[in-house]
Structures are given as C-alpha cells and as structure tokens.
Amino acid sequence: MSYRRGSGSSTAGRAIAVIADVMAFIIILWILMYLFDANRGNELVQFVQDSARWLAGWSYDLFTFDKAWARVVAGYGLAAAVYLFVGHAVAGRLRHS
Template identity: 75%
Template sequence: MAVLADVLAFVIGLWILLYLLDANRGNALVDFVHDAATWLAGWSYDLFTFDREWVQVVVGYGLAAVVYLFIGHLVSGWLYRR
C-alpha cells in the first residue's frame, strides 16, 4: 500500500517538476504524466485559487501528493501491525 501511495505521489510530483521546468507539452511522456496527475489531483486542484498559475499548480497538485502519501502510509502501517 505504501509503495502505491509513493508511486501516485511520484507521478504528481513529477508533473509539478515538469511544469516548473516548462517541459514541452507536445511530448508524449509529458502529456501522459500531465493527464495522470490531473486525474489523480482532480479533487484538490481547484480547492484553493491563487493569482499565479505556478502557485496553483504546486499547491493544487502538491496537496493531493501529500494526502496520498499520508493516507497510504497510515493504512500501510495499520495493516502491517495487524
């Protein structure tokens, strides 16, 4: 469970990095990572609004990554103890 949470957070974190580095959105890998991260963070992206787009991306997607990590590791620890 923790590995799955790590992978989901990695995909979201990778999109944040690609966005901040202004990666070529025409590239198939960049497009795939963007689509996956958008699907994973669909619930959190518009939770808060900011004037600057880069802050919106970092907070909106970053919140989803942190929640996936927290819940995934919490559940994993709970299952491990059982």
C-alpha cells in the first residue's frame, strides 16, 4: 500500500481554495448584478445579495464614497480579495506542509 505524505493536507488545501473561490464568486456576482441593475425582485438576485451581504458583512459600508456604486465595488471587492488571498495562502501552506 502506497501512502503519499501530505495527501490529506493537500486535499484540505484544495477544499479551502475552492471554498474561498466560491465565496469570492458570490461576492463578485453581486457586484456585477448591482452594477448592471439586476431586478432585485428576482429570487436569484435576492439570494446572491443576501449571501454577499452576509459574507462581506465586515467590509460592507467600510468606505464612504459619494457614489453608491463605488461603495459597493470597494466594500464588497475588498471582501472578495481578502477571501481569495487568505484562502489561497492557507491552501498553499497546507499543500506544502
């Protein structure tokens, strides 16, 4: 039986990277829906907005730009970037341990 050292941490690293990607995707999807003025009465749009707001709760309204679109892009964009950076950094560390 062949056992590869670190295969469990490699799998965990991949899982963390995928989770971070999905979280960032939801946030970026909401940014795009907001910028393209998606119908907020639509259930999918509401779900994406609620999910993005929950994921980016710590960075929502962090910036006080005059334009609402700039606040959305900066606040939610920061959350997406942090999830991608931290998620992939942790995944990389797990893969190389």
